[in-house]
Amino acid sequence: MAKILVTGGTGYIGSHTVVELLQNGNEVIIVDNLSNSNVQVLEGIYKITGINPAFENVDCTDYVQMERVLNKYPNIDAVIHFAASKAVAESVEKPLMYYRNNLLSLINLLELMLNYKIPNIVFSSSCTVYGQPDKLPVDEKAPIKKAESPYGNTKQIAEEIITDLAAANKQLKAVVLRYFNPIGAHPSAHIGEIPNGIPNNLMPYIAQTAAGKRTELKIYGNDYNTPDGTCIRDYIDVVDLAKAHLAALTHLLNNKQEKQVEVFNVGTGRGLSVLEMLTTFQEVNKLKVPHKIVARRKGDIEQVWADPTHANNTLQWKALTPLTETLKNAWKWEQNQKK
Ligand code: UFG
Secondary structure, eight states: OOEEEEETTTSHHHHHHHHHHHHTTOEEEEEOOOTTSOTHHHHHHHHHHSOOOEEEOOOTTOHHHHHHHHHHSOOOOEEEEOOOOOOHHHHHHOHHHHHIIIIIHHHHHHHHHHHTTOOEEEEEEEGGGGOSOSSSSBOTTSOOOOOSSHHHHHHHHHHHHHHHHHHHOTTOEEEEEEEOEEEOOOTTSSSOOOOSSSOOSHHHHHHHHHTTSSSOEEEEOSOSSSTTSSOEEOEEEHHHHHHHHHHHHHHHHTTOOOSSEEEEEESOSOOEEHHHHHHHHHHHHTOOOOEEEEOOOTTOOSBOOBOOHHHHHHSOOOOOSOHHHHHHHHHHHHHHHTO
């Protein structure tokens, strides 16, 4: 059993990870400013696990408050740092907000980790660092491309900050997880994704259109150089993704990690098109989702999917949930939102 500080622990991926941590006997302290989540998520976590983890409503960019949290909860073994802003388009409109939120929070956290002798961090990065890869599936050795957005840039800079700090501090160990596209919800439907306003991402948009909250799904372009003309992504079940954090943590805490910083792709290894996702969602949930093809969305990558071999072999982790289950869970969660 370990004592884990989870920043952004009421967010989409954070909350699912907290559930996995608690179910595996860890003590969890959540730090979250609820900027893109709400306190009901804590009830969802309790309904699934029967445990109320410690919760501190704190903004990670506030050093003084973060220090107060570390004084209140001594002897933390590791930090999982989810807290960040994540909307690509918003980051283009408000770059300073993104650089401040995503980088200042990381810098504060790393400084406090050094001061309070917390040696381990798991960091949330993104496949966005690869841009459009030259070779597919993309592995961790692929070159980092110039970021398409301030959001993507914060992930690249954050990875560099962690690497530089590790070089200067031999006691620091980090796992960087590059997520592909997380979808779905906990099978209990007690926690899931809560999009802020009109969803930007495909899965919540499909689910909300199926529920009648949106009139139709717009498919952004069918003239890409892919088999059906729509973009291809690696969609990973959010519970599988949460379990990757547990595997990373075990790797760190058991001192299995030789390099100070290890980077892992977290994806399924399977690329699916927008049309394939839509069709499968309709089939498994036996419903129709009104949709139309519109122009391409600016900044979209044509196709990307992961080579997850490094995580499969080194972390003994693999994405296991069948797509049909994931899509059923996404719909179950959406239906739960109406109540
Ligand atoms: N799409 C639609 N209609 C929609 C929403 C999305 O056709 O209403 C399409 C997009 O054009 C894209 C695919 O569905 O082809 C996936 O789009 P998402 O917005 O769900 O996901 P992205 O791959 O664009 O973005 C995600 C994360 C980002 C991250 C990026 C990394 O949301 O945070 O992956 O590539 F930066």
